[in-house]
Amino acid sequence: MFKAFRKWWKYIGAKFNKNFDDRADPAVQLEQALSEAQDQHRRLREQAVNVIATQKQSELRLNAKMGELEKLNATARQALIMASDASKSGDTAKAAQYNSAAETIANQLIQVEKDVEGLKTMVMDSTQAADQAKAAVAQNSRLLQQKLAEKNKLLSQLEQAKMQEQMNTAMNQLNETVGDDVPTLSEVSSKIEARYAKAKASSELQETNVGARIQEVEMATANIEAQSRLSQLRDELGLTAAKQVAAAPAAGEISAAPADPAVAAVEAAVAEQAKPAGS
Numbered sequence: 001m002f003k004a005f006r007k008w009w010k011y012i013g014a015k016f017n018k019n020f021d022d023r024a025d026p027a028v029q030l031e032q033a034l035s036e037a038q039d040q041h042r043r044l045r046e047q048a049v050n051v052i053a054t055q056k057q058s059e060l061r062l063n064a065k066m067g068e069l070e071k072l073n074a075t076a077r078q079a080l081i082m083a084s085d086a087s088k089s090g091d092t093a094k095a096a097q098y099n100s101a102a103e104t105i106a107n108q109l110i111q112v113e114k115d116v117e118g119l120k121t122m123v124m125d126s127t128q129a130a131d132q133a134k135a136a137v138a139q140n141s142r143l144l145q146q147k148l149a150e151k152n153k154l155l156s157q158l159e160q161a162k163m164q165e166q167m168n169t170a171m172n173q174l175n176e177t178v179g180d181d182v183p184t185l186s187e188v189s190s191k192i193e194a195r196y197a198k199a200k201a202s203s204e205l206q207e208t209n210v211g212a213r214i215q216e217v218e219m220a221t222a223n224i225e226a227q228s229r230l231s232q233l234r235d236e237l238g239l240t241a242a243k244q245v246a247a248a249p250a251a252g253e254i255s256a257a258p259a260d261p262a263v264a265a266v267e268a269a270v271a272e273q274a275k276p277a278g279s
Helices: 002-023 026-088 092-175 185-237 240-247 261-274
Strands: none
Touching: 026 092
């Protein structure tokens, strides 16, 4: 039962996180990520400052111990010199006192020397730690600068994405129905294209009719030219008078049918050629 509840709780948490990520503003999330990186860099710098401060304190203590060691060495030498002088002058009591003081100073020297060796080791370790801290801060600073540069790049890409989304939305609104009483641009374009095609078809049909009329006029003009040419041939052949006599109907007679002038001219020419020579 507990395991099932735990799975259900994790599922709800994952679903909530997914919904949150889908609805969250990327610019705000980017700012949060950079703020966290800056806080981490600040904490790292504080730690590095503490490490470097420890190294500096160790150096100060070492320098102080080195000064104390040098002073004790000088005091011990002076005590030995004074003991030697007292011994030479026959003052054994002072000589013993100076030797005792020199011995005490020697014990202090031994302890200070131990402290110096310990401080030297501490300074070396703290110096190494300080160098590592400095390198870590420098490296993290470079990474932070890269993240800041990446932030600007991502923000620019985000603005471009928003602009493209707005353009896509505008194009979709142009292609989709805005309302029941508002036609889309595509529908209006289809109507205009249909009207243009219909008008173009009607114009082409009118041009076809005009062409037929023009063809009829051209044919009539050609017939007139042919009739004129036949009349000229009749005049040259002297068939005009004969044709008029033959074609004139007798008084009181009704012609059977009107003859075509072109056909009559051809028939007369054939008849003339069919006559024997000398007739």
